[in-house]
Amino acid sequence: MSHHIVAVKNLRHVYPDGTEALRDVSFRIHHGESVAIIGANGAGKSTLLLHLNGYLAPTSGEIQIGDFPLNKGTLPQIRRTVGMVFQDPDDQLFMPTVYDDVAFGPLNLGLSGGDLDRCVIEALERVGARHLVEKAPYHLSGGEKRRVAVATVLSMSPDILVLDEPTNGLDPYSRRQLIALLKEFRHTRIFTSHDLDMVLDLCERTIVLKDGEVRADGPTLEIFQDRELLEECRLEKPLSLQGCPVCGTRR
Amino acid sequence: MASIDAALLDFQRLDRLAAGTSALHRLDPRAKVLVVLVFLVSVISFGRYQVSALVPFFVFPAALIGLADLPAGYLARKVALLCPFALVVGVFNPLLDTDIQLYLGPVAISGGWLSFASILVRTLLTVSAALILLATTGFPAICRALEQLGMPKVFAVQLLFLYRYLFVLAEEGGRAARARELRSFGTKGQGVSSYSSLIATLLLKTWLRAERIHMAMLARGFTGAFQIRQNYRFGRAELLYLCGWSALFILLRLTNPAELLGSLVTGLFS
Amino acid sequence: MHMADALLSPAVGGSMWAASAGAIAYSSAKVRRELDDRKVPLMGVLGAFLFAAQMINFSIPGTGSSGHLGGGLLLAILLGPHAAFLTIASVLIVQALFFADGGLLALGCNIFNMGFFPAFVVYPFIYRNLAGSCPGRGRETWVTVLCAVIGLQLGPFAVVLETVASGIAELPFGTFLLLMLPIHLAIGVVEGVVTAAIVSFVRKARPEILEPAATAAPAGGVWPLRRVLLGFLLLAVVTGGVVSAFASKDPDGLEWAIARITGGSELKARGALHQSLARLQDTVALFPEYDFRSSALKPEPAAAPRAERPLSVHPGTSLAGMIGSLAVLLLVVASGLFLKKRNLRKAYGIH
Numbered sequence: 001m002s003h004h005i006v007a008v009k010n011l012r013h014v015y016p017d018g019t020e021a022l023r024d025v026s027f028r029i030h031h032g033e034s035v036a037i038i039g040a041n042g043a044g045k046s047t048l049l050l051h052l053n054g055y056l057a058p059t060s061g062e063i064q065i066g067d068f069p070l071n072k073g074t075l076p077q078i079r080r081t082v083g084m085v086f087q088d089p090d091d092q093l094f095m096p097t098v099y100d101d102v103a104f105g106p107l108n109l110g111l112s113g114g115d116l117d118r119c120v121i122e123a124l125e126r127v128g129a130r131h132l133v134e135k136a137p138y139h140l141s142g143g144e145k146r147r148v149a150v151a152t153v154l155s156m157s158p159d160i161l162v163l164d165e166p167t168n169g170l171d172p173y174s175r176r177q178l179i180a181l182l183k184e185f186r187h188t189r190i191f192t193s194h195d196l197d198m199v200l201d202l203c204e205r206t207i208v209l210k211d212g213e214v215r216a217d218g219p220t221l222e223i224f225q226d227r228e229l230l231e232e233c234r235l236e237k238p239l240s241l242q243g244c245p246v247c248g249t250r251r
Numbered sequence: 252m253a254s255i256d257a258a259l260l261d262f263q264r265l266d267r268l269a270a271g272t273s274a275l276h277r278l279d280p281r282a283k284v285l286v287v288l289v290f291l292v293s294v295i296s297f298g299r300y301q302v303s304a305l306v307p308f309f310v311f312p313a314a315l316i317g318l319a320d321l322p323a324g325y326l327a328r329k330v331a332l333l334c335p336f337a338l339v340v341g342v343f344n345p346l347l348d349t350d351i352q353l354y355l356g357p358v359a360i361s362g363g364w365l366s367f368a369s370i371l372v373r374t375l376l377t378v379s380a381a382l383i384l385l386a387t388t389g390f391p392a393i394c395r396a397l398e399q400l401g402m403p404k405v406f407a408v409q410l411l412f413l414y415r416y417l418f419v420l421a422e423e424g425g426r427a428a429r430a431r432e433l434r435s436f437g438t439k440g441q442g443v444s445s446y447s448s449l450i451a452t453l454l455l456k457t458w459l460r461a462e463r464i465h466m467a468m469l470a471r472g473f474t475g476a477f478q479i480r481q482n483y484r485f486g487r488a489e490l491l492y493l494c495g496w497s498a499l500f501i502l503l504r505l506t507n508p509a510e511l512l513g514s515l516v517t518g519l520f521s
Numbered sequence: 522m523h524m525a526d527a528l529l530s531p532a533v534g535g536s537m538w539a540a541s542a543g544a545i546a547y548s549s550a551k552v553r554r555e556l557d558d559r560k561v562p563l564m565g566v567l568g569a570f571l572f573a574a575q576m577i578n579f580s581i582p583g584t585g586s587s588g589h590l591g592g593g594l595l596l597a598i599l600l601g602p603h604a605a606f607l608t609i610a611s612v613l614i615v616q617a618l619f620f621a622d623g624g625l626l627a628l629g630c631n632i633f634n635m636g637f638f639p640a641f642v643v644y645p646f647i648y649r650n651l652a653g654s655c656p657g658r659g660r661e662t663w664v665t666v667l668c669a670v671i672g673l674q675l676g677p678f679a680v681v682l683e684t685v686a687s688g689i690a691e692l693p694f695g696t697f698l699l700l701m702l703p704i705h706l707a708i709g710v711v712e713g714v715v716t717a718a719i720v721s722f723v724r725k726a727r728p729e730i731l732e733p734a735a736t737a738a739p740a741g742g743v744w745p746l747r748r749v750l751l752g753f754l755l756l757a758v759v760t761g762g763v764v765s766a767f768a769s770k771d772p773d774g775l776e777w778a779i780a781r782i783t784g785g786s787e788l789k790a791r792g793a794l795h796q797s798l799a800r801l802q803d804t805v806a807l808f809p810e811y812d813f814r815s816s817a818l819k820p821e822p823a824a825a826p827r828a829e830r831p832l833s834v835h836p837g838t839s840l841a842g843m844i845g846s847l848a849v850l851l852l853v854v855a856s857g858l859f860l861k862k863r864n865l866r867k868a869y870g871i872h
Contacts, residue, residue, distance in 0.1 A: 016729070055466050076472065084470045090419050091463040094562065096391035096411050100480055108472035136391075138418040139267075156471065255576045262619055291626050296531045299689050306849050313853040317860025340528055340684065344691040363691060370527045370689060377526035377624045384625075385618045393618070403549030406607055412565020413611045417572055424573035443711065446579030447718030450590060454719060455726055457570040464562040477561065509849045 004031035004159045004188045011061035021047040023212035034189040036199040039209035040234035045192040053082045083158030087165045089145035093137035098148050105156040123155035143174025160188040167195045196238035255425040269389030275319040280388045280396035282489035286496045287384045293500040294376045299366045304507040312379040319387045330378045341370035390414050408477045524631050524680050526624030530687035538629030548603040568608045593639030594669050595716045602640045609636035630683050638675040643668045666713030673709035677701040
């Protein structure tokens with residue numbers, strides 16, 4: 001089952017203006033794992049994610065997705081394998097209707113007619129957004145937008161899902177709904193987030209980035225118990241692990 | 252900025268009208284676009300002093316408002332607000348053209364007033380036709396229709412993209428403008444320099460957004476070719492709609508039923 | 522300075538539509554051939570940006586009035602002529618549909634006036650030549666202001682030409698020009714200052730944005746094609762103008778000119794005119810159905826004014842026209858209401 005593996009080796013990235021966003025990042029994510037990449041603002045999370053589907057090319061180092069090393073030749077295959085959900089759903093949903101948006105990827109993969117319809121409807125049903133199919137994206141609520149954004153990626157049946165700040169800006173109910181939805185997926189999942197409670201809910205493993213390097217990599221619960229590590233990386237224990245403000249007891 | 256928010260709300264209201272489900276909404280957009288085109292050409296092809304012959308053309312907006320169940324008062328208010336330039340230019344007509352053209356009993360009416368009235372009626376007709384087309388069809392469908400009628404695809408995609416991000420960017424701009432207004436106490440600080448940096452910031456943000464959208468497109472296998480879904484059919488209903496209205500407009504263009512009816516009425520009394 | 526449907530004759534509107542459609546087709550082909558797929562979302566979002574920017578106002582010092590960005594030149598600087606032209610055209614189409622700015626037939630004129638001049642005349646011929654590849658701050662500012670002013674003089678000039686050629690509005694060429702140009706001179710200066718400020722801001726923050734447009738210098742082979750196109754479009758405009766001037770404006774323009782030439786004896790001239798009109802009226806009275814037949818005989822739209830002028834003098838006809846119009850209007854409103862009621866009934870299942 002090597003085809004769902006994500007392997008990053010000594011990745012370094014320097015932006016044209018000289019900023020060194022990633023110094024030396026290495027990790028390996030296996031099939032079916034659910035991994036969170038956390039870190040302070042500017043730690044290099046977004047830069048790292050943009051490498052995973054080849055939007056940015058490494059300055060040095062290697063990336064392997066499944067059986068393929070990431071390079072120009074394997075790019076189309078890798079973009080099919082890695083489904084990426086962006087932070088702002090308004091960037092992801094650029095077509096006039098939800099249908100067109102979910103169909104965008106499959107159309108580019110060469111689907112048409114009944115196959116296309118089936119694929120779009122299936123993806124929408126999986127995120128519970130079947131009823132939104134003819135709506136325009138700007139008439140959707142924040143939670144609906146996010147779920148449709150996930151559907152636009154599911155419709156290409158990727159093996160690996162990459163989500164950038166999925167719960168950002170959602171109300172508590174929509175956030176719950178989304179987390180429940182993401183829990184059901186059996187894909188290899190990679191998240192970045194500042195919502196550490198969500199990380200605790202969804203990911204068994206966490207990678208902490210600091211100044212472009214991997215500061216820690218291990219089971220989520222262990223990392224969240226390490227107060228010094230969290231403070232050093234400008235992070236905080238998830239609220240659900242902190243003491244109750246009323247009765248003062250710790251979980 | 253209340254005015255931007257209000258404009259946006261208004262914009263969205265107009266946009267939502269297109270989600271109606273009347274038979275008219277369901278017609279192939281090509282038929283609707285073509286009928287409006289024939290209508291506009293018929294209306295503006297009239298001579299400058301013609302008023303009465305233009306009036307029967309109101310049957311088109313009225314029938315469509317009725318058939319598609321559009322809010323007539325709202326559209327009328329919009330039309331009334333929307334015709335300043337033509338009237339500003341037209342208002343000179345009565346001053347410049349004082350030749351008497353017409354007597355209504357003892358009242359002499361100059362050519363200038365007639366042509367001014369004509370401009371007014373034309374404005375009402377053309378503006379309402381455009382709004383009704385939008386309200387019964389919707390912008391994306393109009394783009395698709397135009398693409399099928401031969402508009403270059405690059406331009407159709409441009410229109411769809413523009414439309415998609417109108418709301419997003421107008422809201423972003425509105426927020427920035429509100430932030431500036433709240434800190435500028437009256438008119439101070441609302442000048443050109445703060446405006447320029449506000450717009451420039453908005454521009455940079457827009458640019459970044461375009462890059463992110465491009466990323467999202469690439470991530471889903473975009474290779475430069477853009478697919479536009481077409482799921483309309485030009486059937487018998489469309490043909491009937493197109494031919495029926497066109498025939499009526501040509502008939503109205505060639506005859507003047509208003510005057511004929513008037514002659515009949517005055518003939519009865521005299 | 523949006524041109525309006527109501528002021529437009531079909532000949533002028535049609536020619537300008539053809540000119541703008543041609544320019545859109547040409548630009549689309551150009552953009553497609555460039556094969557820069559980054560431009561697809563960029564143009565769309567920048568169009569939306571322009572739309573949003575135009576909703577925000579600034580106050581003009583000392584006047585108490587406010588203005589907003591036009592943006593044609595800015596887009597040309599950012600995107601290059603072809604993509605800029607398409608973007609401006611798309612914004613104008615949305616404005617024509619949602620805000621009915623101008624109208625659908627005047628769209629051809631508006632796209633031409635506000636898109637063609639900045640993107641295909643001012644930017645490539647003036648801005649690029651004067652600004653060079655890497656202008657200093659001062660030079661960039663005055664070149665931008667100059668270009669904005671030129672663009673905002675050409676546009677309104679075209680509006681005046683189109684209006685006068687259409688002959689629906691009565692305003693004479695010179696007066697209209699005197700009304701339009703000075704106002705737009707001021708607007709042009711402000712536009713230039715704002716555009717220059719935005720460009721310099723962008724240059725400081727993200728210099729790489731401005732590079733591609735500036736370095737993508739037109740190769741030698743591009744120029745002749747562009748010139749051919751320009752010539753073709755100018756030809757279309759001139760033809761449209763001349764044809765419609767002869768077709769629709771001629772009788773009135775002539776009369777007006779004659780009255781002018783006879784100068785002091787304006788009264789007499791008008792008297793003579795009245796006499797001839799009265800004579801015409803007598804002739805018309807012999808043909809009660811004149812309107813019907815004359816229009817039927819002359820279906821070509823541009824010829825219509827000739828026929829209507831003498832006719833509308835007839836008092837009986839005009840009264841009939843008035844009453845008839847009112848009656849038709851009532852009928853129209855009633856039928857609209859009827860249709861609407863029926864729809865409601867259907868919706869609620871009442872019969």
